[in-house]
Amino acid sequence: MPTTRTVRRTAALTLGAGTAALLSGCAPAVPVDAAPYATDPLCADVVLTTPDSLGEGLDRVDTTSQATTAWGEPSAAVVLRCGVEPLGPTTERCVTVEAPDGTSVDWVVVADDPADEQGSDWTFTTYGRVPAVEVRVPADVASARSTSFVDALGAAVSRAPAERSCVGLDAF
Template sequence: MPPRPRTSRRTRRSARAYAILLPAVAATVALAGCASTVSLEHAEDAAAVECADVVVRLPDVVAEQAERQTDAQGTGAWGDPAAVLLRCGVPTPGPTEDRCVTVDGVDWVIDESDAPRYRFTTYGRTPAVEVVVDNEIVSGTTAITDLANAVSVIPADGACTTVTDPADVTP
């Protein structure tokens, strides 16, 4: 019988590592194929550096919904079906009579005109971030609370104010 070729300890360790890692990588690729990508339209200023700063800080879970893959720059999605959608780079809202709330230091204008889907848009931050929440599946307040840390990297240059009826102001 011919002598067995000598292999180094390093070569045997590498072969063992590949034997262990290969099935794990294959399983990851197979499972990734199960979750469909959420198709979103990117916002006008999605390529802004500030949006990249937001996207890299997005949490894995929002309102107890797992993060999903999206197909557009400056976006995020959570839930299956997607219950929370985020787009960075939308136009900054101007003065409005819509309700404006502050959550964890981030001001949000709330558009409830398409209930039960609520649209939250950051106020006083450029570019603005828009979050659309299906309020039948998740709480809008919980969603924007979970996203506040990521969104707060865009500096605030304005804040919510209360509109006062001039008749109520005493000179």
């Protein structure tokens, strides 16, 4: 038969574990709409192999949708969505980003406000990969640091095979 002390200790441990679980469930998640092709099995590979951090201050945070991940503060997070509509031929700026491990990915880079690139959000969308991957970088992040952290996504994004490449590439 358990003693009063054992019962109290068990109750305290149970309460502590329940409180920790409850508090961890309160961490804000970044609201993200799932991409149209988020159910592509390759998207799971892409998202599961993304890094836990994109550098100082850009640690992984929870999101609300399948085939997405994010880094940074939930109010101004860098957001990756896998399964966006693949891009067709475009006249937008296309760059090849090479990671230190030699992996290279073609990205179409667009400022949401071309008239104010310094204060604009940025969208990086893979070119020639299916499923396509989109990375949204808020202006707060882009203005505070270089977006060169995109190279850290190369190994994960390369899980989606390259079918085409950009013409007239810029180096990044």
